[in-house]
Amino acid sequence: MLLQMDADRAENVPDQTPVKAAEGARDPLSAGEQMWNEFRADLWEFLPWLAAGVGIFLAFWLLAVILRGVTSRLATSRGVDRSLGRLLAKGVYITLIVTGLIVGLETAGIDMTAAIAGLGLTGFALGFALKDIVSNLIAGVLIILYKPFDEGDTVKCGGFEGVVKRIDLRYTFLENEGDDIFLPNSKLFTDPIVVKGGTSSPDMRPEMAAENPPPPPA
Template sequence: MEEFLHDIAQHVEGYYQTIVDITPKLLLAVVVVLISWFIASRARGFADQRLKRKMHDPLLATFIANLIKAILIVIGFLFMFRVIGLTGVAQSILAGAGISAFIIGFALKDIGENFLAGILLAFKRPFSVGDIIESNGVKGKVVALNLRDTQIKSDSKNIYIPNALLIKNTLVNFNSGGFLLQDFTIGLEYGSDYKKALALITAMSWKLIMILKIRDIQILL
């Protein structure tokens, strides 16, 4: 019985010593991650502002800024491994990149696919911020192009479309020609005065603030 209690005491003491030894490293790891995240966020904001002023393309500027933040966060995690003495982990990650690339790539296929699609969209630029687009039955105004998805706003709701879907499916940009065309069908009862209806529709249309005054309104019967 005494020997059994002695073994338990040794195990508890060993666990306690392990916790005491690893706690400073865990705290240091948390501090390094938080600092890396803070630096990455600040760098992202700074890059976003500078790129928007120089490139005059807010969509591409925001995408590049988000990419910079992601790279800095990855570097921060690798630095964390080095600081807390886990350089072997970082080396194993880098050395095993070839083997793990297939496993991780298969497991994170959708994320990688959307990321690559985001790069294509950022440089191909089939739309800009503020454009009205429609894809896969979803229509709205483009707000931002992120690393994984494109954010659009429709009916006061934020909708996030995976970038890969915008590449694979048909994408309609209603602002591609510099104008937004909207079609409406208005029914009239038989025997109605269509001339008066045309005059009323035309007059009401010109009062709308979103109607451009450089083109005539077309009303077809």
């Protein structure tokens, strides 16, 4: 009787081993399914906030486009200088776009405070790399505000001469015998220039005359 029971136990042992191996093989699959389910749940929870953030940004973008046109038309109707009007319109547009981007990202759940803090060193390096662009932007704003020359004036600077067609934030566009000349604003603001025309600000004329004295009589 005992021998018969031992034989039965011996027959049952090999049958249990594959079952345990199969159970062990199913564990990684269950973990993968659990990770996928968690990711899918988080994604479905995040999508409404992402859609809300995109909607807010698009609303700010549409508002920026509308207000840019309104600002430009108001500046023209009030007799504001065209370059200054473009500067004001562009400032309104950029301000609303940046605001919409920040609000949209915050709505989507992205902590902009931590992101801005993390960009401190990166922003310093980026600012150093873009120092020429920044100097042109600042010079463009100062040129538009102080108006050492205006559109329609003939300007000579650093061997380049032409009629001013447009003053932008980064460049001043000249035309000379059909050729387009793009002069960086920083060069126009720091280098001596000769202005031929009577439309620029009279307050700047004495300074220009001092920087560019007339040639001595022959």
